[in-house]
Amino acid sequence: MAGRKVVTQCTAAEWRSMCRRVKSCIPPPEGYAWRFVWSTALEGDEGDCSRVLGKDGRLGTFRIRVAKGLSEKQTIDVLLHECAHAFDWTEHHGWLTDHSSTFWIWLGRLFRRYHGLE
Ligand SMILES: [Zn+2]
Numbered sequence: 001m002a003g004r005k006v007v008t009q010c011t012a013a014e015w016r017s018m019c020r021r022v023k024s025c026i027p028p029p030e031g032y033a034w035r036f037v038w039s040t041a042l043e044g045d046e047g048d049c050s051r052v053l054g055k056d057g058r059l060g061t062f063r064i065r066v067a068k069g070l071s072e073k074q075t076i077d078v079l080l081h082e083c084a085h086a087f088d089w090t091e092h093h094g095w096l097t098d099h100s101s102t103f104w105i106w107l108g109r110l111f112r113r114y115h116g117l118e
Contacts, residue, residue, distance in 0.1 A: 007071045008071065008072075009068075009069055009070065009071060010068075010070055010071060010072040010074075010075040011072075012038075014072045014075070015038050015066075015075065018072075018075065018076050018079060019036045019079075021114060022034070022036070022079060022080070022083065022114065025113050025114060025116075026083060026110055026113050026114065028062055028086065029062070029086055029087055029090040029091075030090075031058070031059035032051075032059050032060060032061060032062050032086070032090075033060075033061045033062070034061070034062055034064065034083075035052075035061045035062065035063045035064070036064050036066070036079065037063060037064065037065040037066070038065075038066055038068055039065040039066065039067060039068065040067070040068050040069075041065070042065055042067045045067070046066065046067045046070060046074070046078045047064065047065055047066045047067060047078040047079070047081065047082045048064070048065050048082065049062060049063070049064050049065075049082040049083075049085040049086055050062075050063050051063075051086075051089070062083075062086040064079065064082040064083060064086070065082075066078045066079050066082070076114070080107065080110045080111055080114055081107060083110055084103055084106040084107040084109075084110050085103065087106045087110070088100065088102050088103040088106050091106075
């Protein structure tokens with residue numbers, strides 16, 4: 001179709017760059033570290049977030065996976081979405097799979113931070 005923009009897949013350089021940006025402007029929940037994985041292993045899902053507990057009472061790591069093969073914009077959206085789960089779980093709900101009202105508040109906050117709006 002004339003005038004339609006071609007959507008290209010996120011490149012490895014774009015992925016690395018967005019991970020650096022998230023790490024620089026969105027510190028993980030207190031006591032945790034971020035681990036971002038660009039994955040071909042996700043089936044039927046664009047991303048997920050899991051908590052990996054540390055040894056010796058350390059809280060550990062939030063492991064966030066984002067599927068390869070999405071556009072750059074989708075990849076950022078999924079990455080921030082999964083980071084919002086990490087904050088929402090830590091602050092409010094324990095370990096739920098749904099999207100509560102506080103989840104959407106976190107997501108808005110993370111979007112503003114990532115895009116330099118706060
Ligand atoms: Zn979600």
